[in-house]
Amino acid sequence: MPNNNPITVDQLKSILDQFFNEKFGFLENILLKNKQLKEKIQILEERMDSIESYSRRNNIIVHGVPRQENENPLELALEICKTTGTEIESYEIDEAHRMPSRNREISPPFIIKLTNRFKKAEIMKNYKKKKITAEIWKGNSNNRIFFNDHLTKKKQEIFKKAKILWDNYLIWTREGTK
Template sequence: MSTITEMSPEMAQLFQMMKTELHQQTATITNAVTESIIHKIDEKLQTIVEENKYLKNEVQRLVQKVKYLDGQNRKNNLVLHGIKETENNPQELFDLIKETINFLDIDINIYETNSYKRIGKRQGGNKIRPILVSFTSFQKKLKILKNKTKMPKPTYITEDFSKETMEMRKNLQEKLKEEKLNGKDAFILNNKIIIKDTTDAEKRKREASISPNNTNVYSPTGGSNNVSAPPKLHKTNAFEYMRARSVSSTAKPPQKHNA
């Protein structure tokens, strides 16, 4: 019985060619299947990446919206600090608020507030909880805030900011202190440090002192410090001129009568 080892050279060569071709076909099929799978995975991943990108943008939009709504909700709020907790009911608490704000020469009525309460849980010792007051009018809140320096110590007034804004303003205050130490005229506005350009301001001031009205003035007497303006030109009113021409052209000449 013949075996593979007993194959003729022609058969052995044919067998080797078939084996090689089979390997090549297997590799081709494997690569094609692999590429197809990778392509499908890439498509699914691309879809997931796009969805993830959309969701991130949506989350950022919602976060900004929440921040805006939170800011609007705190817009008319003020926080009173250092007022001893001697009240036993809401009416007594409002009387304390009213008495404190009276130091600013400002009177408030209960209908000018939306709500008022102590912030946090009652604690022992000398810990005094601040009072959060929400006003019905932003103008009322602004008026109180402008006069906050009249508050007797140790009481004081602050605006109602979120923890994130308070941390941001804390960092801004440190930066503001550095700017002022460097001799710059700076202040905080809308959670940003604004630095005035004192050079331009002084330049405008000097220019204004040279020409107070910033206009050219005509002086009949002249002088080295005066700037002469050209005299007014006598302009002809075109409409009056055309009207006069029209009347003169339509006027009939007087007729002669024969004797």
């Protein structure tokens, strides 16, 4: 004999809730675990960026240095630093090399890793006082030579955003004074 008792909405809701919890209840755990893993990845990325920044703090990237035949990276680094007016010895340079580049038309940047940050600060200070061109440096080009800190990708992005904001601020203040 068929059951003629009608099912109430609350009973149907209860049956459907039980069904979905049995069949798809595991999804809540997966979503929670996914959220936890995303948070952990963000923390690890921040720690990695901090470690990279720390390892690069004694580095200087030099752009615009013409490529030379049979260049010796250590001698070139000493020459570049001395051009700024900084006295430096070879033991104060930990490492020096060109960065890899696919563009053969321009000289790739040159990295100088110094043994201490005080020498780096001195070189950067002297560089800012003295505008160095490749012509002054080697007598064969008129290009400017630029010294920069060796920033991580994340710090470069922050720096670019800050520069854009600063440039916009300068434009806004100039327009406001007209």
